[in-house]
Amino acid sequence: MRTQTALLLAFARGADLLILDEPTEGLDPVMAEKLLELVVGSAADGATVFFSSHQVAEVEQIADRILLIDRGQLLLDTTLDSIAQDFRRIRGVYDRPLPSGTLTLDGVKRIAVDGRTFSVMASHNALDIAERMRRHSGTSSVEVLPMTLKEIVLESLKRDQG
Numbered sequence: 001m002r003t004q005t006a007l008l009l010a011f012a013r014g015a016d017l018l019i020l021d022e023p024t025e026g027l028d029p030v031m032a033e034k035l036l037e038l039v040v041g042s043a044a045d046g047a048t049v050f051f052s053s054h055q056v057a058e059v060e061q062i063a064d065r066i067l068l069i070d071r072g073q074l075l076l077d078t079t080l081d082s083i084a085q086d087f088r089r090i091r092g093v094y095d096r097p098l099p100s101g102t103l104t105l106d107g108v109k110r111i112a113v114d115g116r117t118f119s120v121m122a123s124h125n126a127l128d129i130a131e132r133m134r135r136h137s138g139t140s141s142v143e144v145l146p147m148t149l150k151e152i153v154l155e156s157l158k159r160d161q162g
Helices: 002-012 029-044 056-062 080-085 126-135 149-157
Strands: 017-021 048-052 065-070 073-079 088-094 108-114 117-122 139-146
Touching (some): 017 029, 029 048, 029 056, 048 056, 056 149, 065 080, 065 149, 073 080, 073 149, 088 126, 108 149, 117 126, 126 139
Antiparallel strands (some): 065 073, 088 117, 108 117
């Protein structure tokens, strides 16, 4: 109740800057939705809102710009529009491994290999990356797929094993 009261006071006063850390934690779904609507309304009225949350759906609902920070390191700095337009997963299946350096291209954020399948997370330049993958001899297939914010977050937070 204290958190709700403090938030309501900030919204009522028309604050120019709101810094919210997990503001919906402990709220029931109805109150959480009302709070998110207040946050969006404040931003629409010109307030700057820094919103920290582990709830990806909440972030997608209210954010314009996404910053992903892990252990003090900035892993991602993008917009929701950029995610929808630019981020892609490019999957290629090969009869033999790709030569080292084949996928050293602008926009390649992460490469995962699972048997004969190479999966590339691209932040941009997806068509050029896919074309490079198609040109390699021994290619069975290459597909380009959109990525959700949740997939990008999970992929960005993966730590290399070994």
